[in-house]
Amino acid sequence: MRILFVVAPGVGHLMPAVPTMWAAQSAGHEVLVAATGPSLDMAARSGLAAVDVSDGDAADAYHRLGVRVTKNRPDRYDLSDAWRQFTGAADRPGPTAADRPDPAREDVAALVLGVGGRMVDGTVDLIRRWRADLLVFTTFLAGGQLAAEATGIPCVMHGIGLPYPSFAAVLSALEDVRARHGITGALTGPVATVDLCPESLRPPDAKAGWPMRYVPYNGGAVLPDWVSAAPRRPRICVTWGSVLPAVGGTPVLRDVVDALAAEDAEVVLTTGGADLSGLGPLPPNLRAVDWAPLSALLPSCAAVVHHGGSGTTFTALANGVPQLVLPQVADQPVNAQAVVERGVGVAFPDRDIDPAALADGIRRALTDRRIREACRQVREEIKAMPGPEQVVRQLVEAAS
Structure with missing residues (x-):
């Protein structure tokens, strides 16, 4: 056929x-x-x-x-x-x-x-x-x-x-x-x-x-050694998808970077190849990479901060990773609400985000047992489909 x-x-x-x-x-x-x-x-x-x-x-x-x-x-x-x-x-x-x-x-x-x-x-x-x-x-x-x-x-x-x-x-x-x-x-x-x-x-x-x-697929890449190594500190992935970096949708990333700078965590920022020089100096706990397939990266992550795209949302669900969602356009607020309603993460609907609230949301995603249990349940539910x-x-x- x-x-x-x-x-x-x-x-x-x-x-x-x-x-x-x-x-x-x-x-x-x-x-x-x-x-x-x-x-x-x-x-x-x-x-x-x-x-x-x-x-x-x-x-x-x-x-x-x-x-x-x-x-x-x-x-x-x-x-x-x-x-x-x-x-x-x-x-x-x-x-x-x-x-x-x-x-x-x-x-x-x-x-x-x-x-x-x-x-x-x-x-x-x-x-x-x-x-x-x-x-x-x-x-x-x-x-x-x-x-x-x-x-x-x-x-x-x-x-x-x-x-x-x-x-x-x-x-x-x-x-x-x-x-x-x-x-x-x-x-x-x-x-x-x-x-x-x-x-x-x-x-x-x-x-x-x-x-x-849902079978996570995010393209192929030659992975650096650190992706497959167990992180010494909680690893947090920050991704902004494949569209927003190319159309100027990155200003909120500065707030995210500032909030994560104080965390005792290894932060991985996937840039999609976009020029992020406008973000200014990056903190020492942050590693910026052009492209890292989420299907390879997220299994080692304790949380993911993202824009609410379908691919990122569902790759995180399939891997049982808590999410912090900052929806920007199109269907992203709908995905953010699904994350909140199912209890698998936190969402911030405002364009201007309070840094203290953002930091608190990140800690909730990392430590809240109810969120982690909901993530486990959804991961098993997806596996059974x-x-x-x-x-x-x-x-x-x-x-x-």
Whole structure:
């Protein structure tokens, strides 16, 4: 069977699906990745065949969106409200009249339209040239549904973390794309959803899909010796993901660095290759590295401080590592609230963070027994979920 995976330009949209792609190839199926920008390069470096389905417009739009939402980040997130609005109704194109505007939903709707819409034409062409049997699109790239609809093949949505809405209703705004491909009326929709969310983190109104264990994958790297050595002091990982450092979303890192300077801990700051010279002098207990796969680093860590991206959140969950989350944009406040509600960490929703409160939050993540026990429970829950090989069998059935 020929399975085409369609992913957004950011590597965080690709990596949660890579284990499924590998499992499909190992089972003897042909796998091709339709991508553009950073995720195209990461797909190739992950040992996967990939095709660029955009002339650069989609990747540029993704970068511009990242810059815009970072600059427009509100002074404070209402985490519980973000959780309620973002996860409450699967296919609402936006908040109802009774809701306050939700920046997380608005940011993702912009991703669906401004980025996914630019990838539909190239994906349709690739489906026909390669004669794909099934299309699998990752969360937030609902434009994959349009490509499947235009070519008459079934599609499946692959989650990347929490069971976020499909945003299928937003696609009605892509009138020019729909007209070019003769798509009228309601979409057939995906046959199913690959669901990475353990039940104890599932939002109340979110329906379960095909369960699949989250298998941490964060790219490959040649690891320095210290990564595999047992740390002499508690090791704390600080990571800001793959997007924020590139779009100027690092000012809050100075507060984090200052708070950690006084801790009796070994701090590892993964920079994603970004220039962090603006942070000024770094404390002696901090080690800055360009890229360290979290799947290799987090097993040795006592806590992780991060921005609330899906990949970081779920890699920490899978490794049972307490989290301190400082959400910045898009779905990050939703992930932060999930961490708080499940009791696996602490979150700070304010743009301006009190250094004393931040230091206290770090100590809570390191020492609170209830947090560590909740982390252990979720780690075991994830381990017990079906693996990617089971999902591949279900994909075959979906295409038949």
